[in-house]
Amino acid sequence: MILLFDFAILIFVLICAVAAITVKDLLSSVIILAAYSFLLCLLWAGMGAVDVAFTEASVGAGIGTILLIVAVSKTTRRSKD
Amino acid sequence: MFDFIVGKYNYWIHIILMMIGFYAMMSKRNLIKKIIGMNIFQTAIIIFFISIAAKRGATLPILEHAHDGGEHAIEAISYINPLPHVLMLTAIVVMVATLGVALAVVILVYRKYDTLEEAEILKKIK
Amino acid sequence: MRILSLIIVILTAAVLIYGTLDMPDCGNPDTPASQHVSPRYVTRTMEETATPNIVTSVLGDYRGYDTLGETTVIFSAGMACILILRKRRRQ
Structure with a gap:
């Protein structure tokens, strides 16, 4: 674990989390959530949890984003908050 | 003091992340925003x-x-x-399974009530 | 409603941060979490399961029933999705 690297990625993760729940458009919120998942994957690879990073990159960021995009495209993109 | 902060700061950031998800689950009125909040909460626990x-x-x-x-x-x-x-590793896979079931329920709600906002759904139920 | 949930969030965060003050530092090798079960997994995985990757040996051999339960969860989630989203004839 490199201290500065870790801290910078944690700050990016926080920014992505706040942006994902404040953006009004649901599709861009989902894409920001995918970026959040990949930043977490980078953080776990830095902590030494390689298998968890692989699983998050394939399952959490891949399949989860696809499921959310399918749900948004079958419903609506607009959100009031 | 500096060693104390360096040893503990990542726990504090994980707790802030968890609380962002918790706030989104409680106070956002859109159903997909609530599901995104649940996802953030679960990943915060996993990173802890x-x-x-x-x-x-x-x-x-x-x-x-x-x-x-x-x-x-x-x-x-x-x-x-x-x-x-x-x-x-088990928890991540269970997280995605939960996400799938929750999104299926959201699609069913949209087919029946034609909206995703909580207030309008409650108005249409009455 | 928004003010109330903000108050609840801040109170929960305060309690959790108070809880972390007694935790061992991040990266400390002598934490209680890494003293009890995992040294046995690390030292004996080669003679018991012949797998160099310790995560795989724990996931597939030592805790195989856990993985079986996880597969059951995914199966029931898939079944639930199919049952919820299928087109109904009547209506």
Whole structure:
């Protein structure tokens, strides 16, 4: 674990989390959530949890984003908050 | 004091992340925003467990020189704790399964009420 | 409603941060979490399961029933999705 690297990625993760729940458009919120998942994957690879990073990159960021995009495209993109 | 902050700051950031998800689950009125908040909450718990497993000066939990016939003694202190990794591997897959079921329910709600906002759904139920 | 949930969030965060003050530092090799079960997994995985990757050996051999339960969860989630989203004839 490199201290500065870790801290910078944690700050990016926080920014992505706040942006994902404040953006009004649901599709861009989902894409920001995918970026959040990949930043977490980078953080776990830095902590030494390689298998968890692989699983998050394939399952959490891949399949989860696809499921959310399918749900948004079958419903609506607009959100009031 | 500086060592204290350096040792603990990532726990605090994980707690802030968890609270962002909790706030989104409680106060956002859109159903997909609530599901995104649930996702953030679960990943915050997973990152907390992974940071418990980290050890300073240790390598990945994959044995080096494993096929040399056991000449090298294996010491537990030079490998990262593998047990939280296994448990969180299970938790990630269960997280995606939960996400799928929740999104299926949201699509069903949209087919029936034609909206995703909580207030309008409550108005149409009455 | 928004003020109330903000108050609840801040109170929960305060309690959790108070809880972290007694935790061992991040990266400390002597934590209780890495003292009890995992040294046995690390030292004996080669002679018991012949797998160099410790995470795989714990996931597939030592805790195989856990993985079986996880597969059951995914199966029931898939079944639930199919049952919820299928087109109904009547209506």
